[in-house]
Amino acid sequence: MTANLFGPLPDARDGEVFETLLSRPGARIERIVSHGQTTPADAPYHQPHDEWVVVLAGRARLWMDGEGEVDLSPGDYVLIPAHKVHYVTWTAPGEPTVWLAVHLGEEG
Numbered sequence: 001m002t003a004n005l006f007g008p009l010p011d012a013r014d015g016e017v018f019e020t021l022l023s024r025p026g027a028r029i030e031r032i033v034s035h036g037q038t039t040p041a042d043a044p045y046h047q048p049h050d051e052w053v054v055v056l057a058g059r060a061r062l063w064m065d066g067e068g069e070v071d072l073s074p075g076d077y078v079l080i081p082a083h084k085v086h087y088v089t090w091t092a093p094g095e096p097t098v099w100l101a102v103h104l105g106e107e108g
Helices: none
Strands: 017-024 026-034 050-057 060-064 068-072 077-080 086-091 097-106
Touching: 060 077
Parallel strands: none
Antiparallel strands: 017 026, 026 097, 050 077, 050 097, 060 068, 060 086
């Protein structure tokens, strides 16, 4: 079976869409589609495992504790270490932002 990361894209204007593409013990790969969403100020991400993310389409900004904010364009990737507080501070409002996230060392 084959699939395509870009199509069909779900409509994410009313909320981000998270889709697990592959899950194995200790690793999970997901596609995230954003459309103008940000992380709520009172709900930062703080995960017990590493996460490697790459922006495939669109644009975003990510803030990580101790490192500040970075702009992400297609092809840009970042490793978010376990227990690093982080927020998505901006995603392009006029187009989908497509992320590929690889969760490493995730339990369960």
